[in-house]
Amino acid sequence: xxxxxxxxxxxxxxxxxxxxxxxLGYLNRSPQHLQMYYDGNGDSSSALEVGRxxxxxxxxxxxxxxxDIVCFEGRRYGKKxxxxxxxxxxxxxxxxxxxxxxxxxxxxxxxxxxxxxxxADGLKEVTNCWVDGDTFxxxxxxxxxxxxxxxxxxxxxxxxxxxxxxxxxxxxxxxRQAAFYCDGFGVENFTFICVEKEAPYRVAVYxxxxxxxxxxxxxxxxxxxxxxxxxxxxxxxVEDYYIQGVL
Numbered sequence: 651x652x653x654x655x656x657x658x659x660x661x662x663x664x665x666x667x668x669x670x671x672x673x674l675g676y677l678n679r680s681p682q683h684l685q686m687y688y689d690g691n692g693d694s695s696s697a698l699e700v701g702r703x704x705x706x707x708x709x710x711x712x713x714x715x716x717x718d719i720v721c722f723e724g725r726r727y728g729k730k731x732x733x734x735x736x737x738x739x740x741x742x743x744x745x746x747x748x749x750x751x752x753x754x755x756x757x758x759x760x761x762x763x764x765x766x767x768x769x770a771d772g773l774k775e776v777t778n779c780w781v782d783g784d785t786f787x788x789x790x791x792x793x794x795x796x797x798x799x800x801x802x803x804x805x806x807x808x809x810x811x812x813x814x815x816x817x818x819x820x821x822x823x824x825x826r827q828a829a830f831y832c833d834g835f836g837v838e839n840f841t842f843i844c845v846e847k848e849a850p851y852r853v854a855v856y857x858x859x860x861x862x863x864x865x866x867x868x869x870x871x872x873x874x875x876x877x878x879x880x881x882x883x884x885x886x887x888v889e890d891y892y893i894q895g896v897l
Contacts, residue, residue: 656777668779668790669881671830674873675823681880681888700748700847701806707756708804709774709794721746751847755806758851765843765853769804772797780834785874787882791834800839801831810844810854819862826873828858829866 656662666688676684676692686692706714719742722734735743744752759765772795779790795802807818819825828840840858845851879886 662777662790662792665790668788669874669877670790671823671827671870674826674830674870674877677873677877677880678823678869680893681876681886681891684877684881685888696745696748699742699744700752703742703744703752704755704806704845705775705794705804707752708759709769718742719744719749721749754849754851755845755847758853759804759843759845762853764855768797768802768841768843768855769795772802776835778835782871782874784871785878787874787878789830789834789874791831793831793835796835796837800837800841801828801835802841802843803827803831805842805844806847807844808847810846810852812854812856815842815844815854815856820865823866823869825858825862825866826869827866829863830870832863833867 656665673684673687676687703714703719718740720738722731722743723746724730726735774795776793776796777790778793779788781788793801794804803824805824807815809815809818824842832838832840840863842854842856842858844854844856846853880888880891
């Protein structure tokens, strides 16, 4: 398998030729949500920022400079906030709680020998592009870690207990991600390393079963068909989409 690499993260995220699993997540809500994302109105939250920084601290620490991160405590409106944001427009602004959470998650991860071993020999932040065999939609993904045994994905979560995390998987489409990446990268195994976002920052390692991956495969195939109809072939108009049913 030949891996396709974008030159920079900016190039990867700016590209609109290939669809990602995250974009399918917007589409799973509606074509209008995906169009909003394409128009520059996607989700932006502290949870996403915390997750991004956790990944960088663990997988790409060379990209992080502590001087680029500042903390602001208080409500994010009013003159005090506006002045702080203006003076730190080139920095990542976190709450003290979020910064402590990042440090706790990363510290707990590296204290777990099994978690460290799983990522030790793998390629980090690997991109690949492919064409779906059923819909012929162009797809892309960025794997946290790719090693000879499959893909390793790092997740922060509120609760690592099996029942709770499994519910999170179906709520946030992690089963879809696992299938999308396995098929796109040509591997069979997908493993989650989960770390809780609050003390004591427990760690869990979960391998994905074939049944779990198949459930995600059915979902992403359905969404790629919808993507083809609304955004490639454009046989359906995004603005005409609505939900019809019986309650």
